[in-house]
Amino acid sequence: MSSSASQTSNSPASNQTAASSHNKSSLARLSGLFPFMRPYKKQFLLAALALIIAAGATLAVPYAFKQMIDLGFGAAGDKNTSHIDLYFLALFGVACVLGVATAARFYTVSWLGERVTADLRSAVYAHVVLQSPQFFETTKTGEVLSRLTGDTTLIQTLVGTSISMALRNLLLFAGGLAMLFITSVKLTSIIIVMLCAVVLPIVFYGRRVRKLSRASQDRVADASAIAGEILNAMPTVQAFTQEEAEARRFGASVELAFQTAMERIRARSVLTMVAILLIFGAIVFVLWLGAHAVVQGSMSGGELGQFILYASLVAGSLGALSEVLGDAQRAAGATERLLDLLETQSPVQSVLLPERLPPRTANGAALQLEHVGFHYPSRPDSNSLNHFSLDVRPGETVAVVGPSGAGKTTLFQLLLRFYDPQQGSIRLDGVDIRFLSLHDLRQAIGIVPQDTVIFSANAMENIRFGRPDASDAEVIAAAQMAAAHEFIERLPEGYQSFLGERGVRLSGGQRQRIAIARALLKNPPLLLLDEATSALDAESERLVQSALEAAMVGRTTLVIAHRLATVQRADRIIVLEHGHVVETGTHAGLIAQNGLYASLAALQFNAD
Template sequence: MKWILAHLLNYKTKVLGAIIALFVAALAWLLLGQGIKYAIDNGFIEKASQTLNNAMVLVLAITFVACLATYARFYLMTWLGERVSADIRNQVYSHLLSLTPSFFAELRTGEVISRFTSDTTIIQTVVGMSLSMTLRSIVTFVGALALMMFSSPLLTFCVIVAVPAVLIPIKVLAPQVRRFAKESQDKVADLGARIDESLHEIMTVQAYTAEESERMHFSKKVESAMKAAERRIHYRSSLIGCIMCISMSAIIFIAWVGARQVLSGSMTVGELSAFLFYAVMAGGSVATISEVIGEVQRGVGASERLYELLNARSAIDSPSINTEVNALQVLPNAPRIDISKVNFGYSDDKLLFDNLNIVINAGERLALVGPSGAGKTTLFQLLLRFYDPQEGTIYFDGKPINTLSLAYLRQHIAVVTQEPVVFANTVMENIRYGKPEASDEDVINAAKQAFAHEFIDKLDERYQTQLGERGIKLSGGQKQRIAIARAILADRPILLLDEATSALDAMSERMVQQAIDRLMIGKTSIVIAHRLATVQHADRIIVMDNGQVVGSGTHNELMKSDTLYREYAELQLLS
């Protein structure tokens, strides 16, 4: 709640306006009781029609003021709810972008999406509606209690005695509402994660005719979420029912006591009417609080789940800008890369790299070959600082990369993966992703160099064609050429290519390889290679196995001297 309050305080003017409107509306409604008292005692009892007319005008004027203030309160609080929800989304999303891939390996994307959608919507409702209603009810209750005391101290004493009884169910049941609200939201998040996973991989689901299995699995999760919701609903309904029962019983008893006072002559009918009006307002306020407290508890549960994301710490520390400026000079166009005495494993008890040492000269084209699990892709991840080694250091041109800010480091590296990433955007924006400030002409030139222009030109809207989620409108080879065009446009001094031509046919591969050859000029390039054509263009080949370098040299040298490479070449490159 402090976190949400901190966001609200960023808009102090609107918060102040909402509070003023809240007090004006509450006081105006409270004044109606005095209008009713005046109308009954001086209009009906004395049979003065002019007095009754004046009282009605007064009551209508008060009602008009109350309605205007209610509009202002509702508008401002609803706006604040939307604004705070938007700010929280921005804050949490911005933080998530700074977290390492290891975090997302443990928390499913669907659950994160659920927290962004359902949980922020709950917070929006709490701030925009529930919080406002709670504050209004508290002000109304306190004001009604004060005016009740003015009307009849004895009856007010009866109300005060009844208040603790109302607080008992709030004390006992509200924590249960909060607990099961959080559990219910967790179950809904599981649903979101399952939907995200199964629909993203719908082709695999349908190819293996697993639709019925998925339906059953999803149905079980739906029922699990329903059971959690039933427990939350039970406690929330019990809370509302108990408070309503106690409140109404107290009001009925107080009305009975007040009626006896009127009969004895110690109260007027107008005073009793005003008192009951205030008693109903006070009881209604308590009932409202009891009703919205469940929503507030849901909001607390939702904020806890979002706050967990915000409190997640990145496993990678990025030096501040000042540290970078003071300690480092700008990297050259093609830096030398030194991997020195590196020990790394995804878990501390099992190392993949044990005292790994590799030197990549400035401007060198290095190919990495070896069986799956040898550590080739992991090496790329270390160079990008998605992970840090447990021991040892990686240097770019003699500068430890852990002394570079992450943004500065990664702005020097262009990556093309074996499974190219295409966003649900236009062709133009997908290529421009590597260099947002690039002109349309630069984008088209990059596409031409990647031999992507020809197929792009045949799309319905050419470079403005929307490619769909994960580039579903493109073939694998077309996606690969879009990714290569992105890297060409970025024009960064270090290239990391994870078999960038793997999805291309023979003709396209030859053309794109020519583009890559031109792209590599003047750059330090590391290529994970599975094809002979890629290896033959490398200045040097490193053979890796089980996280170790087992051979190094040109293709011809390794074919003569390295048994593993020769077997690898015969089985994979020459097949």
């Protein structure tokens, strides 16, 4: 069902966030980083202090050169030569202050970049894992990973480098401009008029760089999504000999990302070239005028030297600001993509004041579904369940059978509140599950899915995933109930054996028994089995069936069944077709009715 649903390209949540994001300018989206920066005010103040001291020391250097030239070398005599040592010592002192302040600024802002980026990654990941399956129907895992890695790296550069550089160069620009006016009002006025004329085209062209930056990030995310999808399906790709085709598809995606990146790089290169040529061209022209003023005697050599140094600081700071603006625009695109994730709200939420389940009884949980109607958000015209009603008594085992697409898996997803039905209600022990916290609801339900998930950890931790606070003895007991203990003990390191990514070191039946042990360790009052024995051989099935029969004692159990051995052990069988309950009863009774169940038994249960 999910594969069909995933064909849609846009979810309501993503559309809403995309619309809201486009209403804001790109750089304005950087304000979304403030909540992550606010806890570190002290560190930002320390960085600002170091920045101001370093900028002040830098601005003092040209003045020290002017004094040294005019007073140290400008006239002959013992009085002037005796000051040379003092001026050089003063210049070295300024360099010492500059070095210490710059090192302090670098350390502080680098720490801030790493810290803010780590907080942002954690916040995005923590938010993503709370999303409902509807989010993952329309968002590729590779794209999320790209945002968690590539986009956060851009933000790390912004916070840890670019912001500091921007503030430093703004201070140097403002201070240098002030000193230029003090040195020569005429020359400075000319240079300002010329700079205003060259800044406008730089700003206009910068907009194109911003758009190309966002496009480049999107293409890299697309390539990551393709790689993630294929790497997770390598056995299938190789079984159908599609290695070369998939390599070509990924190569085409990478090439598109490269071409888009080159467009951005070319635009950025042109922007940098234009900025340097125009700005320094204007400064060189003004300095030519200053050289004539020295020759004419209206300006001293030291003043011209000071003017040159301050003009270089102003020009350099402007050039650096254009570079920082490019980084800021890329980081703004990355911030926009990350905030889109953070702003996405799951349609399934816990209520603010949740109700509590009554104390657990010895027989398990009672379950009532009343006139439930549901369609997947991606398929609003096709109902998966229609006026579905079911009353399950505590301790009862109910088998759910039906043809593919009848709504069996949908039923389990609604019970776990991966989705909410559009009609009707679901009650667990008399409490509407919409009024329970998601944590309490899912803690009361154990599930063994047909597609078993094994994590990249050892056997002990994979089973303990069902209840993280369980002791080793409890984990081993659950494994014994699931007939998994024997094969785990035969592994090279027993329960400490690493099972490989997605359990590649285990057979299908072994993976399924690990999943059963995980559910049994959780010890829930309601147990959902999505054909828990489908991947087992006859001997393993016999062992697991006896273990499941023991595990079902004191629990309410719903079983999606495709095998006769599972169905025959159920207290009751319900037959689904097109989201409706069409038959209900025991195995023998339904066979005698000679209806849909009888035909399913003849086809699906024939092997048994």
